Amino acid sequence: xxxxxxxxxxxxxxxxxxxxxxxxxxxxxxxxxxxxxxxxxxxxxxxxxxxxxxxxxxxxxxxxxxxxxxxxxxxxxxxxxxxxxxxxxxxxxxxxxxxxxxxxxxxxxxxxxxxxxxxxxxxxxxxxxxxxxxxxxxxxxxxxxxxxxxxxxxxxxxxxxxxxxxxxxxxxxxxxxxxxxxxxxxxxxxxxxxxxxxxxxxxxxxxxxxxxxxxxxxxxxxxxxxxxxxxxxxxxxxxxxxxxxxxxxxxxxxxxxxxxxxxxxxxxxxxxxxxxxxxxxxxxxxxxxxxxxxxxxxxxxxxxxxxxxxxxxxxxxxxxxxxxxxxxxxxxxxxxxxxxxxxxxxxxxxxxxxxxx
Amino acid sequence: xxxxxxxxxxxxxxxxxxxxxxxxxxxxxxxxxxxxxxxxxxxxxxxxxxxxxxxxxxxxxxxxxxxxxxxxxxxxxxxxxxxxxxxxxxxxxxxxxxxxxxxxxxxxxxxxxxxxxxxxxxxxxxxxxxxxxxxxxxxxxxxxxxxxxxxxxxxxxxxxxxxxxxxxxxxxxxxxxxxxxxxxxxxxxxxxxxxxxxxxxxxxxxxxxxxxxxxxxxxxxxxxxxxxxxxxxxxxxxxxxxxxxxxxxxxxxxxxxxxxxxxxxxxxxxxx
Numbered sequence: 001x002x003x004x005x006x007x008x009x010x011x012x013x014x015x016x017x018x019x020x021x022x023x024x025x026x027x028x029x030x031x032x033x034x035x036x037x038x039x040x041x042x043x044x045x046x047x048x049x050x051x052x053x054x055x056x057x058x059x060x061x062x063x064x065x066x067x068x069x070x071x072x073x074x075x076x077x078x079x080x081x082x083x084x085x086x087x088x089x090x091x092x093x094x095x096x097x098x099x100x101x102x103x104x105x106x107x108x109x110x111x112x113x114x115x116x117x118x119x120x121x122x123x124x125x126x127x128x129x130x131x132x133x134x135x136x137x138x139x140x141x142x143x144x145x146x147x148x149x150x151x152x153x154x155x156x157x158x159x160x161x162x163x164x165x166x167x168x169x170x171x172x173x174x175x176x177x178x179x180x181x182x183x184x185x186x187x188x189x190x191x192x193x194x195x196x197x198x199x200x201x202x203x204x205x206x207x208x209x210x211x212x213x214x215x216x217x218x219x220x221x222x223x224x225x226x227x228x229x230x231x232x233x234x235x236x237x238x239x240x241x242x243x244x245x246x247x248x249x250x251x252x253x254x255x256x257x258x259x260x261x262x263x264x265x266x267x268x269x270x271x272x273x274x275x276x277x278x279x280x281x282x283x284x285x286x287x288x289x290x291x292x293x294x295x296x297x298x299x300x301x302x303x304x305x306x307x308x309x310x311x312x313x314x315x316x317x318x319x320x321x322x323x324x325x326x327x328x329x330x331x332x333x334x335x336x337x338x339x340x341x342x343x344x345x346x347x348x349x350x351x352x353x354x355x356x357x
Numbered sequence: 358x359x360x361x362x363x364x365x366x367x368x369x370x371x372x373x374x375x376x377x378x379x380x381x382x383x384x385x386x387x388x389x390x391x392x393x394x395x396x397x398x399x400x401x402x403x404x405x406x407x408x409x410x411x412x413x414x415x416x417x418x419x420x421x422x423x424x425x426x427x428x429x430x431x432x433x434x435x436x437x438x439x440x441x442x443x444x445x446x447x448x449x450x451x452x453x454x455x456x457x458x459x460x461x462x463x464x465x466x467x468x469x470x471x472x473x474x475x476x477x478x479x480x481x482x483x484x485x486x487x488x489x490x491x492x493x494x495x496x497x498x499x500x501x502x503x504x505x506x507x508x509x510x511x512x513x514x515x516x517x518x519x520x521x522x523x524x525x526x527x528x529x530x531x532x533x534x535x536x537x538x539x540x541x542x543x544x545x546x547x548x549x550x551x552x553x554x555x556x557x558x559x560x561x562x563x564x565x566x567x568x569x570x571x572x573x574x575x576x577x578x579x580x581x582x583x584x585x586x587x588x589x590x591x592x593x594x595x596x597x598x599x600x601x602x603x604x605x606x607x608x609x610x611x612x613x614x615x616x617x618x619x620x621x622x623x624x625x626x627x628x629x
Contacts, residue, residue: 048624097621099621119462121462126460133452133454133456134452137385138384145377145381146382147457149381149463151462
């Protein structure tokens with residue numbers, strides 16, 4: 001695992017947030033003040049038990065999280081990156097008190113998520129991606145009203161607070177409409193509004209921009225950035241590297257249930273600075289050719305994206321000058337449209353880390 | 358860092374979640390709330406059920422009109438009680454709203470019981486409709502002094518069916534196709550609870566099962582009142598109905614609490 005010390009670099013968050021202003025609740029009550037850390041995770045393990053077969057049922061154990069450690073300072077915007085099934089959502093669900101850890105200790109603002117679950121719930125907001133998780137037949141206002149009651153918002157504040165969060169997420173004027181008619185982006189914004197209702201100091205965002213169109217996703221990112229500026233502690237999981245790069249103060253990369261690297265975005269990028277990325281846009285690259293490239297000495301990783309008919313082969317190499325020639329030899333007979341080299345991005349660093357794990 | 362603004366007291370929070378939360382969740386989760394669904398499902402089908410069994414009884418020369426009117430008019434409350442409560446709880450799973458709800462610090466008892474009140478009112482409406490159409494179309498004429506007792510029997514039976522529905526709804530938090538269970542329960546109650554067939558005609562084992570189900574004692578009380586037996590003689594049956602309903606409601610809450618705890622262990626929330 002690569003661990004890079006915190007606090008050495010300024011965050012590089014998105015700055016275009018002119019249309020979004022987050023308004024906190026006017027009243028304050030006690031927050032647990034014991035810990036300087038907002039989130040502390042030590043040795044977290046989480047195992048799922050499942051069964052297969054109909055007549056001969058066989059019990060299986062799947063280890064989703066294998067002993068991770070995380071520390072998130074108050075006010076930090078922390079990214080948790082990883083491929084599908086890496087353990088991101090499991091970690092967030094433990095932090096939100098929805099799952100019990102199999103082993104390890106997890107604290108939010110110094111409160112234990114197992115023994116002090118109810119207190120933890122008062123301090124956190126949970127926002128997940130996707131278009132489910134809302135009451136379709138209710139209006140946006142009633143969806144929020146219901147959760148405002150569940151969070152025990154002061155009745156005198158309730159209407160104003162719902163108005164505030166609707167404004168923050170850009171749904172003012174649409175609050176009387178039934179959610180069933182909402183686009184995916186609007187639903188996602190409503191998820192966000194719900195997570196902000198009780199003005200929690202700690203927010204967990206589980207892939208909040210998944211499936212949202214680029215304009216909507218940009219607005220969500222602006223809001224997250226604004227919340228971080230307002231002092232919220234945020235844990236964000238995402239598949240989108242540029243999102244993590246532009247938003248997060250620190251990032252942990254999780255793969256197969258373990259943290260494989262942690263640091264600021266530029267520190268993680270530096271982890272891949274010893275290599276160059278060669279991109280080949282081509283048609284008709286076979287799996288055998290990809291395997292041949294992968295087996296070349298000096299090739300760090302190979303990934304291929306397919307878009308329509310075209311293939312984009314992304315090869316991370318330690319010495320581009322030396323390997324480009326060999327690469328072209330292996331691609332003989334393949335229609336190559338374009339070949340280019342570039343510096344590694346956070347995504348390349350991520351691919352390198354996850355591939356190596 | 359800004360702060361939380363919590364309602365003044367736990368008690369006010371409890372009642373707000375119970376009344377306001379219960380009503381909102383009913384509107385969110387009760388499928389048949391629109392007039393297009395409510396009228397045929399909650400009024401049309403029960404009306405035809407009452408007419409069918411009364412005319413069947415008359416044609417076959419078994420039972421009196423009152424026997425079938427009271428049995429069926431009270432039984433139709435179980436449609437709201439069973440299906441309404443199953444929807445009100447188990448649909449959280451299909452809407453994937455269970456996780457956001459359980460991530461709130463809300464009072465679970467208020468959250469759970471509050472869902473029963475609108476369903477109970479729906480069940481009462483259905484029964485009232487059944488008795489009204491029976492009075493209009495089938496010449497059902499209970500004596501006026503027995504009407505309050507009959508209303509109490511209907512109220513208690515509707516509440517006990519709601520309690521039973523809560524238990525089925527709680528099972529739906531874990532079991533994927535809980536409406537299959539609700540269907541079986543609904544028709545089993547039609548058979549076992551003395552709605553169409555006097556309980557004394559059933560095998561002894563089934564008679565014993567019937568004692569543990571809602572409807573059985575409520576219908577017995579209703580029939581006695583419609584026959585002019587007087588309120589006092591029906592008190593034991595009304596109390597038994599209340600006891601059965603209360604036991605099912607308590608079992609339902611314990612199941613809900615158990616599934617919440619075990620869901621945190623197993624990760625079963627929102628698994629479709």
